[in-house]
Amino acid sequence: xxxxxxxxxxxxxxxxxxxxxxxxxxxxxxxxxxxxxxxxxxxxxxxxxxxxxxxxxxxxxxxxxxxxxxxxxxxxxxxxxxxxxxxxxxxxxxxxxxxxxxxxxxxxxxxxxxxxxxxxxxxxxxxxxxxxxxxxxxxxxxxxxxxxxxxxxxxxxxxxxxxxxxxxxxxxxxxxxxxxxxxxxxxxxxxxxxxxxxxxxxxxxxxxxxxxxxxxxxxxxxxxxxxxxxxxxxxxxxxxxxxxxxxxxxxxxxxxxxxxxxxxxxxxxxxxxxxxxxxxxxxxxxxxxxxxxxxxxxxxxxxxxxxxxxxxxxxxxxxxxxxxxxxxxxxx
Ligand SMILES: Cc1cc2nc3c(=O)[nH]c(=O)nc-3n(C[C@H](O)[C@H](O)[C@H](O)COP(=O)(O)O)c2cc1C
Numbered sequence: 001x002x003x004x005x006x007x008x009x010x011x012x013x014x015x016x017x018x019x020x021x022x023x024x025x026x027x028x029x030x031x032x033x034x035x036x037x038x039x040x041x042x043x044x045x046x047x048x049x050x051x052x053x054x055x056x057x058x059x060x061x062x063x064x065x066x067x068x069x070x071x072x073x074x075x076x077x078x079x080x081x082x083x084x085x086x087x088x089x090x091x092x093x094x095x096x097x098x099x100x101x102x103x104x105x106x107x108x109x110x111x112x113x114x115x116x117x118x119x120x121x122x123x124x125x126x127x128x129x130x131x132x133x134x135x136x137x138x139x140x141x142x143x144x145x146x147x148x149x150x151x152x153x154x155x156x157x158x159x160x161x162x163x164x165x166x167x168x169x170x171x172x173x174x175x176x177x178x179x180x181x182x183x184x185x186x187x188x189x190x191x192x193x194x195x196x197x198x199x200x201x202x203x204x205x206x207x208x209x210x211x212x213x214x215x216x217x218x219x220x221x222x223x224x225x226x227x228x229x230x231x232x233x234x235x236x237x238x239x240x241x242x243x244x245x246x247x248x249x250x251x252x253x254x255x256x257x258x259x260x261x262x263x264x265x266x267x268x269x270x271x272x273x274x275x276x277x278x279x280x281x282x283x284x285x286x287x288x289x290x291x292x293x294x295x296x297x298x299x300x301x302x303x304x305x306x307x308x309x310x311x312x313x314x315x316x317x318x319x320x321x322x323x324x325x326x327x328x329x330x331x332x
Contacts, residue, residue: 002180002309005167006190009112009132010090011066013037014309015190016180017114017135017169018197018301020070020093021143021287022046023279026204027058029197029301034065036305041068041093046276049079056087066090068114073097074238085109093135096144098237103129114169116192118146120158127163134163135192138172142195142221142289144241147228153186160187175291177311181319184312193308195221195289200301209282210298212246218293220246224285226254230269243287250284 004015018025018033022043030040042059044052052069059067069084070093071077084092085105091112094102103113107130115126116135126134136159138152139145152172160168170183171192183191198205199213224245233240245251254268275281299307 002312004184004189005165006133006169009167010039012039014305015169015184016305016308017041017068017190017192019143019171019192019194020045020068020095021194021198021203021205022070023281024198024203024205025070026202027055027062029200029202029204030059030067031062031065032200032202032301033197033305034059034063034067036302037309038305039066039068039090040301041070042089043070044077044080044084045070045072045075047080048077049083052080052083053087056084056089068093070095071102073099074234076102085111091132095135096238096241097234098125099129099131100237103131116171117159118155119148119150120155120162123159123163123168127166131166133167133169133189134159135169135171136160136188137192138170140173140244140290141171142198142244142291143287144243145223147240147242149223152183156183156186156188173289173291175294177308177313178315179291179294180308180312181315184316185319191308193304195291196295196304197301198288199295199298200304201298202301204279206280206282209286209288212282212286213288213292213295214297216246216288216292216295218290221288221290221292222247222251222255224251224255226268227285229265230272243285244289246286246288246292248284248286 006015014037016038018040020041020043022045025043033040068091069089093114095116112132114133115131117123139149167189169190169192170188174191175196199210227242
């Protein structure tokens with residue numbers, strides 16, 4: 001048992017959140033994670049209300065466990081958000097902008113709210129809105145991060161201090177039980193894990209992308225700075241972000257040259273929009289975090305949860321033993 005305040009908030013057994021990793025959050029993944037005692041997130045960023053309702057129904061056909069629906073503020077689709085309110089998942093998670101009165105709208109119908117932040121000030125603002133948990137996402141993470149990123153080791157304890165007693169969920173670079181144990185020691189109440197679950201059997205990520213993650217080193221997951229030229233930041237309450245991605249021909253072309261000629265940027269934007277519509281973004285920009293270097297295999301999602309919990313137990317026990325004078329690790 002590895003129960004924390006987050007487990008009470010979400011009615012789950014182990015404090016692991018399968019992150020919103022669009023387009024890989026299949027109902028099968030969300031259900032498998034839930035059945036394993038953790039909680040999965042359905043990514044709603046580019047889905048219509050009808051698609052989202054169908055995915056929620058598919059999760060409910062597979063499990064009675066709680067799950068999260070994720071909405072991204074700059075891309076928020078009001079009908080899809082309304083559909084989420086009507087469907088009453090256990091929680092809604094928001095990211096990449098101030099959720100404002102959306103928090104109260106979720107609370108009014110009994111849905112818990114989780115908000116993802118990158119900086120301490122954003123965490124304080126989220127706590128002031130009364131969210132139920134805050135994801136502190138370190139710059140190691142896959143997917144979108146702020147241009148001025150902060151590593152998880154520095155960020156998490158600061159957020160924990162700033163928003164106590166709101167539970168903090170650590171994100172970025174966590175792919176095994178040692179990462180979970182470290183997050184708990186930093187004061188977090190759980191972890192939000194993206195890249196590790198991309199390389200799971202149930203994830204609806206292309207097989208080639210999963211293999212690319214298995215083969216990648218941490219230093220292969222780079223920040224794609226050209227993104228802001230293709231998609232200028234949405235106005236406040238959104239803010240400028242760039243994705244962390246593995247290399248492709250598209251990435252190399254854009255990282256290695258200025259490439260600021262207007263028509264070519266327009267071509268790149270159109271190519272990315274088409275890839276989003278086809279759910280094949282991995283061909284151009286395989287969003288992936290630095291934890292790829294820790295991932296050597298594609299596993300069933302339940303096995304990822306089980307291993308993380310048992311490794312965290314071992315890591316916490318070892319840390320306690322090695323920090324206790326007079327106790328010798330080799331005696332155990
Ligand atoms: C492929 C991919 C897609 C993502 N899409 C979303 C998203 O739609 N909404 C969101 O809030 N976060 C998104 N994220 C960020 C994750 O929720 C999470 O914070 C991150 O993956 C954690 O870091 P890790 O990849 O090191 O585990 C995405 C991450 C990845 C890798």
